[in-house]
Amino acid sequence: MGIRLRVLQIATACLYLGPLLAGLGGYGWRVVPVFAAIFLLWLVALRPQEWPQSRADWMQPDSWLAMAARAVVQLLLVVLCFGIGRGLAGVAGLDLHLPFMGPILLSFLAVPIARIAWPPQRAQELDSFLDEAIASVEASTPPAETAERLAELRLFAARLTEPLADLRDDTRPDVIEAHLHALQTHLPPATLLDALHDRLASPRNGRVMRRAFILQATDPLLAEACRGRAAPVTALQVAGVDADLLDLFARRCTALLDADADAWGDCPNEAALTEAALPPEAEPARPALAALAARNRALAPLSA
Numbered sequence: 001m002g003i004r005l006r007v008l009q010i011a012t013a014c015l016y017l018g019p020l021l022a023g024l025g026g027y028g029w030r031v032v033p034v035f036a037a038i039f040l041l042w043l044v045a046l047r048p049q050e051w052p053q054s055r056a057d058w059m060q061p062d063s064w065l066a067m068a069a070r071a072v073v074q075l076l077l078v079v080l081c082f083g084i085g086r087g088l089a090g091v092a093g094l095d096l097h098l099p100f101m102g103p104i105l106l107s108f109l110a111v112p113i114a115r116i117a118w119p120p121q122r123a124q125e126l127d128s129f130l131d132e133a134i135a136s137v138e139a140s141t142p143p144a145e146t147a148e149r150l151a152e153l154r155l156f157a158a159r160l161t162e163p164l165a166d167l168r169d170d171t172r173p174d175v176i177e178a179h180l181h182a183l184q185t186h187l188p189p190a191t192l193l194d195a196l197h198d199r200l201a202s203p204r205n206g207r208v209m210r211r212a213f214i215l216q217a218t219d220p221l222l223a224e225a226c227r228g229r230a231a232p233v234t235a236l237q238v239a240g241v242d243a244d245l246l247d248l249f250a251r252r253c254t255a256l257l258d259a260d261a262d263a264w265g266d267c268p269n270e271a272a273l274t275e276a277a278l279p280p281e282a283e284p285a286r287p288a289l290a291a292l293a294a295r296n297r298a299l300a301p302l303s304a
Helices: 002-024 029-046 061-092 102-117 120-139 144-160 173-183 189-200 207-217 220-225 231-239 243-259 261-266 270-276 280-303
Strands: none
Touching (some): 173 207, 189 220, 207 231, 220 261, 243 280
């Protein structure tokens, strides 16, 4: 399994490297739809069970809405990678001369490689043993094989999050978030959050991993899937007295409450936010924390 995961990681890197190289090479924006189509093909190849299976399914409006949502997400990922490439080329004054089809072929070839290394049956097995694990916990009689599968999933999540630990501490949140969106196609939100939390214990994982945890803990998808887990409260603790991380947390948590008022119960209360703003090191983040406290106070009567 370790070799399969490594090949999948390499294929994933090639997929995202394609639009990045296209941006570095000064390609026009007309290649963006081509890469977006390749990214969609990646989803179809790795998780075909999540797409309509019959003509009747395709006729359902929900199917088209789901497909449109996936297409928009993949388009945004491509635009992000392509824009980063163009930005780096402009800042560094690079003038790369790449073969016209080189970046496109790099991303396209990642699809069959990933399909061979990680066939759809693997994803179905992960989904099925997750369901079994939940049922076993509820029954309070987890079988031995469920424990083994949970350990396999934990190892899978640890390996997939390994590239995040290699990012520089000054990596921008939007770049980290693009990595997280890619990982969410392979891992359930809670499992990804657990893997990020496990990595926080490693001394070699610094601010970039704390930033990744905050981004995942305040993600609306996770808030909906893990109601009652209070992930944003843990994210505030992870931020500590780091002003940049506190500011990121406050802005993200405010946006989460704007998008999902039901997440109020999982977010830090006003007293905790006030306490977090007290240390002198947190002074630059105080406006954002105050805005979050005000949003929390406004929602409190509605959630009581």
